[in-house]
Amino acid sequence: MTDxxxxxxxxxxxxxxxxxxxxxxxxxSRETWALDxxxxxxxxxxxxxxxxxxxxxxxxxxxxxxxxxxxEARLMRAAAxxxxxxxxxxxxxxxxxxxxxxxGETIPRKILRDDAxxxxxxxxxxxxxxxxAAIHRMPLTALPPQEQVDDPLLxxxxxxxxxxxxxxxxxxxxxxxxxxxxxxxxxxxxxxDFRNGNLIVxxxxxxxxxxxxxxxxxxPLEDLGWLCVKAWRFGSPLPVGGFGEYAELIDAYEEAGGxxxxxxxxxxxxxxxxxxWGVICVMQTMxxxxxxxxSVELAAIGRRVCENEWDLLRLLRERGEARG
Numbered sequence: 518m519t520d521x522x523x524x525x526x527x528x529x530x531x532x533x534x535x536x537x538x539x540x541x542x543x544x545x546s547r548e549t550w551a552l553d554x555x556x557x558x559x560x561x562x563x564x565x566x567x568x569x570x571x572x573x574x575x576x577x578x579x580x581x582x583x584x585x586x587x588x589e590a591r592l593m594r595a596a597a598x599x600x601x602x603x604x605x606x607x608x609x610x611x612x613x614x615x616x617x618x619x620x621g622e623t624i625p626r627k628i629l630r631d632d633a634x635x636x637x638x639x640x641x642x643x644x645x646x647x648x649x650a651a652i653h654r655m656p657l658t659a660l661p662p663q664e665q666v667d668d669p670l671l672x673x674x675x676x677x678x679x680x681x682x683x684x685x686x687x688x689x690x691x692x693x694x695x696x697x698x699x700x701x702x703x704x705x706x707x708x709x710d711f712r713n714g715n716l717i718v719x720x721x722x723x724x725x726x727x728x729x730x731x732x733x734x735x736x737p738l739e740d741l742g743w744l745c746v747k748a749w750r751f752g753s754p755l756p757v758g759g760f761g762e763y764a765e766l767i768d769a770y771e772e773a774g775g776x777x778x779x780x781x782x783x784x785x786x787x788x789x790x791x792x793x794w795g796v797i798c799v800m801q802t803m804x805x806x807x808x809x810x811x812s813v814e815l816a817a818i819g820r821r822v823c824e825n826e827w828d829l830l831r832l833l834r835e836r837g838e839a840r841g
Contacts, residue, residue: 521535521538521550521552521570522535524570524572524613524615525552525554525570525615527610528607528608528609528610528613528615529554529556529607529608529615530556532556532557533554533555533556534554534555534556534557535552535553535554536553536554536555536565537551537552537553538550538551538552538553539551541569547571547572547573547586548570548571548572549569549570549571549572550569550570550571550572551567551568551569551618552567552568552569552570553565553566553567553568554566554568566607566617567617567618568607568615568616568617568618569604569615569616569617569618570613570614570615571586571613571614571616572586572612572613573585573586573611573612573613585611585612586609586610586611586612586613586614586730587609587610587611587612588660588661589614589729589730589732590606590609590614591659592655592659592660592706592729592732593606593614593616593729594606595655595656595659595706596651596652596655596659596726596729599651599652599654599655600651600654601648601651601652601655601726602648602723602724602725602726603725603726603727604616604617604618604619604725604727605617619717619724619725620717620719620724621717621718621719621724621725622634622717622718622719623714623715623716623717623718623727624714625713625714625749625751625758625759626751626752628641628713628716628718628760629713629751629752629753629759629760633720634718634720636720636721637718637719637720637721637722638760639760639761640721640722641716641718641722641723641758641760641761642757642758642760642761642762642765642766642769643761643765643766643768643769644722644723644769645711645716645723645744645757645758645761645766645769646765646766646767646768646769646770646771646772646773646775647769647770647773648711648723648726649708649711649737649740649741649744649770649775650769650770650771650773650774650775651773652705652706652707652708652711652726652740653705653706653707653737653740653775653776654705654774655705655706656706657704657705657706657734659706660706660732660733660734663733663734667733667735669735669739669789669793670691670694670695670698670789673691673792673793673796674691676796676800677691677796677799680796680799680800680803682799682803684795684799684822684826686795686826686829686830687792687795687796687826687829689829689833690788690791690792690829690833691792693833693836694785694788694789694792697785697836698785699779699781699782699785700782701736702736702737702738702776702779702782703736703737703776704734704735704736705734705735705736705737706732706733706734707732707733707734707735707736707737707739707740708726708729708731708732708740709729709730709731709732709733709739709740709743710728710730710731710743711726711740711743711744712743712744712746712749712758713744713749713750713751713758713759713760714749715727715728736786737775737776738778738779738782738783738786739786739789739790741766741767741770741778741783741786742783742784742785742786742787742788742789742790743786743787743790743793744757744758744766745757745758745763745766745783745787745790746787746790746791746794747791747828748791748794748821748824748825763780763783767780767783784832784836785836787832788829788832788833788836791825791828791829791832792825792829794821794825795821795822795825795826795829798818798819798821798822798825799819799822801815801818801819802815802816802818802819802822805819806819
């Protein structure tokens with residue numbers, strides 16, 4: 518069992534008291550805890566604090582390809598300076614981040630349907646555009662150095678090949694995307710997983726952007742396209758996260774200082790995002806079927822593969838008709 522007291526004492530001192538702790542749902546490679554802690558008097562941070570503690574398992578970053586928590590903390594601090602709403606980092610090490618607990622909702626279906634967020638929903642697409650413009654202002658030095666520029670199409674083709682599973686729709690999409698790749702834009706920090714589900718939302722709108730472990734250098738339109746992937750609409754007909762229109766996102770992004778958005782390039786990145794999510798669904802299912810991690814949840818993700826194949830065929834047809 519994780520020595521929570523040891524981690525929290527290292528971060529906040531020997532006198533800290535953990536009054537309550539609840540482990541939150543999350544992946545197998547990382548633990549996330551909601552903590553209520555008290556710091557006795559005599560210091561500038563005395564009193565009761567509501568915190569979130571994220572913990573790395575040994576070798577987690579190497580196993581899943583994500584950044585370590587020390588890197589993630591550096592990114593979040595740089596994001597705060599750039600004007601991105603993020604939790605405040607209280608303390609961090611190579612294997613943990615201790616941050617303030619931001620109240621609000623992260624479950625997309627509640628955000629899209631509950632009356633409590635009715636006033637927030639019409640604002641979210643614009644707020645996402647503003648937050649993404651701020652992310653793309655972050656200095657590239659906030660990222661760890663990369664030895665080479667990663668070609669996203671090549672990367673996901675390699676992943677699909679390694680899975681050894683025949684998926685003709687994904688192969689077709691890879692070829693079409695390679696043949697219609699837009700000219701590269703500027704290179705910025707890319708969040709890597711900016712979508713409905715990784716945002717804390719209150720009645721007034723976005724309160725914090727979460728989950729920075731997939732951040733990397735790349736084309737900023739990758740983030741905008743990923744936000745528009747159909748899977749993150751959760752049944753809503755609205756294309757941006759299930760809560761807004763393309764024009765709302767694009768106008769807010771450009772007004773906030775983001776680069777001018779080429780609509781055709783955005784649709785290319787949206788199509789790429791659907792392909793990427795489809796391949797990830799295959800990966801997750803194979804983890805279950807091949808015994809890497811027996812899980813009903815991973816098995817259920819398998820049915821999403823055909824949904825993404827259908828979405829890809831529709832997008833490829835639309836893009837073909839637009840070119841014609």
